Amino acid sequence: MRNCEYQQIDPLALSVAPASVQNLTDKKAERLRRKWEVFPGKNRFFCDGRVIVARQSGVLPLTLGLIVVTCGLFFAFDCPFLVEHLTVFIPVIGGVLFVFVVLSLLRTSFTDPGILPRATLDEAADIEKQIDTSGSSSYRPPPRTKEILINQQVVKLKYCFTCKMFRPPRTSHCSLCDNCVERFDHHCPWVGNCVGKRNYRFFYSFIISLSFLTSFIFGCVIAHITLRSQSGKSLIQAIQESPARYPLMELVICFFSIWSILGLSGFHTYLVASNLTTNEDIKGSWSSKRGAEESGNPYTYNSILANCCVTLCGPMPPSLIDRRGFLSPEESVPTVSASEIEVPSFAAKNDANMVG
Amino acid sequence: MRPFKLWQQAAIAAKVFIQRDYTNGTVCQFQTKFPSELETRIDKQQFEETVRMLNNLYAEAEKLGSHSYIEGCLACLTAYTVFLCMETHYEKVLKKIAKYVQEQNDKVYAPRGLLLTDPIERGLRVIEVTIFEERSLTR
Numbered sequence: 001m002r003n004c005e006y007q008q009i010d011p012l013a014l015s016v017a018p019a020s021v022q023n024l025t026d027k028k029a030e031r032l033r034r035k036w037e038v039f040p041g042k043n044r045f046f047c048d049g050r051v052i053v054a055r056q057s058g059v060l061p062l063t064l065g066l067i068v069v070t071c072g073l074f075f076a077f078d079c080p081f082l083v084e085h086l087t088v089f090i091p092v093i094g095g096v097l098f099v100f101v102v103l104s105l106l107r108t109s110f111t112d113p114g115i116l117p118r119a120t121l122d123e124a125a126d127i128e129k130q131i132d133t134s135g136s137s138s139y140r141p142p143p144r145t146k147e148i149l150i151n152q153q154v155v156k157l158k159y160c161f162t163c164k165m166f167r168p169p170r171t172s173h174c175s176l177c178d179n180c181v182e183r184f185d186h187h188c189p190w191v192g193n194c195v196g197k198r199n200y201r202f203f204y205s206f207i208i209s210l211s212f213l214t215s216f217i218f219g220c221v222i223a224h225i226t227l228r229s230q231s232g233k234s235l236i237q238a239i240q241e242s243p244a245r246y247p248l249m250e251l252v253i254c255f256f257s258i259w260s261i262l263g264l265s266g267f268h269t270y271l272v273a274s275n276l277t278t279n280e281d282i283k284g285s286w287s288s289k290r291g292a293e294e295s296g297n298p299y300t301y302n303s304i305l306a307n308c309c310v311t312l313c314g315p316m317p318p319s320l321i322d323r324r325g326f327l328s329p330e331e332s333v334p335t336v337s338a339s340e341i342e343v344p345s346f347a348a349k350n351d352a353n354m355v356g
Numbered sequence: 357m358r359p360f361k362l363w364q365q366a367a368i369a370a371k372v373f374i375q376r377d378y379t380n381g382t383v384c385q386f387q388t389k390f391p392s393e394l395e396t397r398i399d400k401q402q403f404e405e406t407v408r409m410l411n412n413l414y415a416e417a418e419k420l421g422s423h424s425y426i427e428g429c430l431a432c433l434t435a436y437t438v439f440l441c442m443e444t445h446y447e448k449v450l451k452k453i454a455k456y457v458q459e460q461n462d463k464v465y466a467p468r469g470l471l472l473t474d475p476i477e478r479g480l481r482v483i484e485v486t487i488f489e490e491r492s493l494t495r
Contacts, residue, residue: 117478122484123482148379150379150380170382183382201428312428313429314424316427318444
């Protein structure tokens with residue numbers, strides 16, 4: 001909220017008069033633009049709006065690089081030895097896990113996490129009308145909240161100054177992407193995107209499959225080195241013999257990632273089972289602060305199985321930002337100043353309607 | 357009585373926004389309270405019926421049943437690539453909703469100088485009802 005500057009809605013900028021529509025139809029000769037081209041958030045789009053990523057891709061290239069390099073080394077150096085000494089299924093399982101991990105990662109990174117489009121001017125003006133404002137327009141109004149009842153529990157909805165609307169429950173504004181995201185979990189730099197309602201299941205399958213993959217590679221490398229040292233040589237000799245000591249590098253990468261990935265998977269499994277988001281857990285939104293008051297999570301189904309099913313296997317919500325839709329001619333001129341439009345009596349009438 | 361004015365095209369008099377109803381959680385439901393601005397234009401029963409029908413359709417889209425679980429599990433097994441070629445259940449219902457809104461506009465709202473905007477165009481946040489200026493009516 002530090003970056004947001006409060007701007008009061010100018011009622012004259014609303015409802016374009018019919019006279020000006022004729023001016024705008026002249027502009028139809030211009031190429032029709034798609035909505036992603038005028039998207040106000042800090043996102044980047046590829047493939048003509050099909051792919052969406054955060055502005056800073058974070059360490060996504062590093063994540064991909066680490067996974068590809070480790071698996072590459074595994075297939076190149078460990079698999080030939082293990083296929084010979086153990087079973088041919090080792091590279092098959094490794095391959096399936098690798099494909100699953102990469103697909104889940106790409107899905108998480110390139111999917112719209114559940115971005116809420118910003119309120120239209122009319123909508124924002126309507127909301128402002130409903131809020132009591134005491135003071136002049138130059139004074140920044142106090143933070144606005146609205147209390148509602150969800151499943152017989154009081155929940156506070158906050159007003160988002162950037163998106164000019166009351167945030168739905170469980171929605172949070174990501175300052176890195178400058179968007180309100182539904183069921184906001186966290187902004188993951190490893191994945192280079194926010195994790196929210198629409199891509200949480202992809203993120204969860206990514207970390208679970210990555211846990212399996214790192215554990216599997218770790219186990220195979222240990223097996224590889226053990227088998228080599230079993231044929232009469234010492235452990236050091238075995239490592240030196242294995243091609244260019246790459247298995248050691250794999251061991252180190254896997255060892256460090258296992259702790260963090262397994263920990264993260266465990267934590268998210270707990271969140272899924274109790275229908276919480278990382279955001280809510282960190283803020284302690286539903287932990288009983290006062291002993292007397294019962295403030296449980298209003299969204300839980302009070303059953304681990306139900307919570308898991310809802311979060312992971314629920315219906316896939318649609319993207320609300322319509323990236324590839326075409327802008328209508330009126331929309332493609334977003335900031336039409338009042339002086340350009342001929343609105344003599346119309347504006348006065350509009351004002352009368354608004355005030356009354 | 358407000359004076360009637362002749363316009364080349366219908367001018368927008370006001371817009372009413374029906375907000376979301378969160379009493380049952382984050383499922384998409386809209387408030388059925390009848391806004392006072394529409395009192396002169398449309399029957400309360402008719403309007404509430406429209407909103408109730410929309411609420412039922414959205415509930416159907418977000419319903420947790422065997423259908424959605426099968427879809428979810430199948431998607432998980434295929435590493436979510438199935439969503440690239442298959443239309444989800446939600447999207448199918450959204451098409452039904454778009455048709456319903458169009459039909460309601462044609463039959464009920466346009467003759468009364470009103471226009472319903474499909475909530476998906478407003479990010480499923482509001483149902484926007486545009487009230488047009490009354491043109492000279494011949495009764």
